[in-house]
Amino acid sequence: MIKRRQFLQASAAAAAVVACPSIVRGRNLNSKLSVAGIGCDGKGWSDIKEMSDHPQTQMAAFCDIDLARTEKVKKLAPDAPVFQDYREMLAKLGDKIDAVTVSTPDHMHAFITLDAMRQGKHVYCQKPLTHNVWEARQVANQTKKSGVITRLGNQIHSHSVYRTGVQVIQSGTIGKVKEVRSWCAATGHGKSGQISVPKNPPALPKSVDWDLWIGVAPMRTYGGHNVYHPWGWRDWQDFGNGALGDFGCHILDPVFTALKIAAPPTQLKADHSGMNDQVWAAQTQVDYVFPGTELTTDDTIKISWDDGGLLPSVRGSHIPGTVALPKSGSIFIGEKGTMVMPHVGPPQLFPQDQYAADAIEKVESVNHYHGWVDGCLSGEQPSDGFDYGALLTESVLLGNIAVRYRTQNLQWDAAAMRFTNNDDANKWLRRDYRTGWNIDEV
């Protein structure tokens, strides 16, 4: 009889060889999936906890560059070994690990995800999928090559409110969509409490391997608790992606899914306030133009982004001026009506008197984490794998490049992966990798 691990490895390998849809991978519904968690605190803890709640998972190992942040996982699975370096974990236990969660700061997502996929592991990776556009393309390419089951850690994708919003748009309740405005209350700096590199940082805690935390990024001194690690890294251009990177993949997810956006923007223009060469902007504003779809009125669609407390400058004619917009969310302006999609709140339709109280049919939540585990066991790829995650991430990160060229209209040639009217902007598509942490082109 074929053993579980042989089955999982054979099915991933078969898929890798033929690089074809999951249907050929067979089913293994009675087996357990052996999962290793990379990044054990913060969101990593919640990813690990959610995965471990699935009746068919077993937690095989854990890894965190800060051993002080592994107490919770040790209690969760006391027999599972704990590592500081995920490379050592995969080298020692690779044959016992089927799948990994990657919940590290953004600058390490691509390096770890690519490595794990190359070794045939299924991967659940946090948003944004990568730290730069070139990495998003490499992850998308490797996903096709490896044929493993992937999912972006965008758990709200599976939440009732977002699923309901998607259903409202796709059922034509507001007609075809003319324009979308998305916004987010969060700011691109403020989490770390610094806007320049701290001059007299405290000593590095003994529990932290700083070289591993820095990973692909240029080396710098530990900055003190929350300055970079943990949490504050989001503010810093070397590690995070500001508010757009932090929330774009959440808030734009129902926009991409509802409208079936299948290609990156062709043009974008941005503005910002409060940015230097270290941290992201306090407020950003980006106007994107995407190719239209069957759900849009035109052959292009404008999608805009505001953050740092800015609200959209346009809200269409259907929403009365007296209606307060949620702190974060999107407005879908349609031919017949407008849908306000709060970030994690029930969608609302305008003009209110045009829509009956039951005009919105609620779609129930599904378990995002368990959906990935089920996919790994059955061979069925969830709808938001890394192909989708890479597109969403590329679009978000292009916005952060446009921010560097305030008010310039950038033309993006997705096929050539370059800006055609501003060569200087192309230097931000990929980073220089620290010696020993190079990412090979896929």
Ligand SMILES: NC(=O)C1=CN([C@@H]2O[C@H](COP(=O)(O)OP(=O)(O)OC[C@H]3O[C@@H](n4cnc5c(N)ncnc54)[C@H](OP(=O)(O)O)[C@@H]3O)[C@@H](O)[C@H]2O)C=CC1
């Ligand atoms: N989907 C969602 O709703 C959310 C998603 N996120 C995403 O989750 C990710 C992590 O964010 P968050 O938890 O807030 O960040 P934190 O900085 O709080 O935690 C990151 C964790 O990863 C560990 N880590 C860092 N580098 C490595 C590495 N190379 N190998 C192993 N472990 C590593 C950290 O260790 P150490 O403590 O030593 O830094 C820490 O435990 C981000 O991509 C973020 O965007 C975050 C919150 C919610």
Ligand SMILES: O=C1CO[C@H](CO)[C@@H](O)[C@@H]1O
């Ligand atoms: O949803 C979320 C809640 O806030 C966090 C911190 O800004 C985000 O990283 C996360 O994605």
